[in-house]
Amino acid sequence: MAFSFFGGVHPEENKWYTCDRPLQEYPEPDVLVIPMSQHIGAPCKPLVKKGDLVKKGQKIGDNTGLCVPVHASVSGKVKAVEAKPHTSGVTMMSVVIENDHQSTLHEDIQPRTQEQVDALTTEELISIIREAGIVGMGGASFPTHVKLSGGIGKVDTVIVNAGECEPYITADDRLCRDMPEKVISGLQIIMRIFGLKEGHIAIENNKPEAIRALKAQVGGTGVVVDVFPAMYPQGAEKQLIQAVTGKQVPSGGLPAAVGCAVFNAATCKAIHDAVYDGMPLIQRIVTVSGDILMEPKNLIVPIGTSFNDLMDACGHSENPYKVLSGGPMMGMAQYDLSVPTTKGVNAVTILGHKNRYTVKEPQCIRCGKCIEVCPMRLMPVLMYKALFTNDVNELNAVHMMDCIECGCCAYNCPAALPLVLGFRSGKQRIRDAAAAAASKKV
DSSP states (O other), X not given: OTTSSSOOBOOOOOGGGTTTSOEEEOOOOSEEEEESOOSSSSOOEEOOOTTOEEOBTOEEEEOSSSOOOEEOSSXXXXXXXXXXXXXXXXXXXXXXXXXXXXOOBOTTOOOOOHHHHHTXXXXXXXHHHHHTTOBOTTTTOOBHHHHHHHHTTTOSEEEEEOOOOSTTOOHHHHHHHHOHHHHHXXXXXXXXXXXXXXXXXXXXXXXXXXXXXXXXXXXXXXXXXXXXXXXXXXXXXXXXXXXXXXXXXXXXXXXXXXXXXXXXXXXXXXXXXXXXXXXXXXXXXXXXXXXXXXXXXXXXXXXXXXXXXXXXXXXXXXXXXXXXXXXXXXXXXXXXXXXXXXXXXXXXXXXXXXXXXXXXXOXXXXXOHHHHXXXXXXXXXXXXXXTTTTOHHHHHHTTXXXXXXXXXXXXXXXXXXXXXXXXXXXXXXXXXXXXXXXXXXX
16 A cells, blocks of 8 residues: 555645644624635526625525535625635635624524434435535635536445645544534445445545544444545545555546545535535634745635635734635746635645746656656656647647646756646646637537
8 A cells, every 4th residue: 555556756745734723713804705706617696796795605606517615604785796805816705794793694504313313314415515605625626516426326435635735734523523513424424425335535544633533433424434544546436446446447437437436534524514504614723834924824715715815814923925715736926925725726736936936947857757646657857848839639639637736846846847737737738729729510
């Protein structure tokens, strides 16, 4: 098990900043910005307008197709419905709520007894998960109800991703330490939907307290805790499947192609909250960490809280060089710290100027160090070269779409080339060309 997948790296973990910081409720801010797009798929259409009064947990946006609703994370008054900065780097239609600090719950939020939960059908469970607005909370933000519906009859192995291999981030570690019963309960609901008697929780061996907490709760549940040596990017979906099952997801394929489905630990907890407590996804655990923070924390944060508010809650010793939504390997650098926390934000990483690594005139020296560590067995050196051809066929020939954007190549590159940024751009070119070709056929 020392080499459960090809490639990978061992970046400095830096989890010591927050791993022993218990979960802490973040005080509800005065103003929250709720984006209408916090998921892969069609953005929601706002269901409220300026001046409306809303209650905590009330649905304020929804749409048809590949979409999940969004909800008010506080009670108060709608201050505006307008485009606001988003963590993706673009502006997004958002509902701005002025908090009344009353936390008045919407009347639709009703807890269920165990007997009521036991009586729910598979279709009803999936509907509850959809209406709660649950998405993949490890960063992908794919609608959970779609993954569940599509996996029925195809999935024979369900895996909870508690690996959290990205440096600095400890949100899932603290969740598994402090609320292991809710993670396991959510997994049991998934197992019930798929008709499975066994489920897996995959976690790295650098989280001993979380491992003990989970193992203390699994008795008689059919849940197996699989412990793996720490290695980045062990938490990537395809690498995790290979580590747990030995199966490899084919190029361009989905986990269901090998009978697997992977869900984040926080997603499981959100499923438990929706099914048992009737609570939609309106808050999440966020690790706020970095080398210049005075007091890094693991915070339970209402969706819509700004990065500025989170940074101020921890204090900082100097102006940051870079603020990331996520961790330093896969996170997105932010140009505007008024951006809100969304369902897919598990961390805000704030780095000082000593983390600024640059090369005066970066040039690929064809050393092959990127090839040695690519967990997808790609050729980043050739992928980078293909970016300059403006030829979509060339981009496809080097399997650009198979890149998981883990950053191992950039981490290992002595020339400090912006490889991940380039590959994201190349993948977007392929998507744009496919969309243009499809529109011509219509």
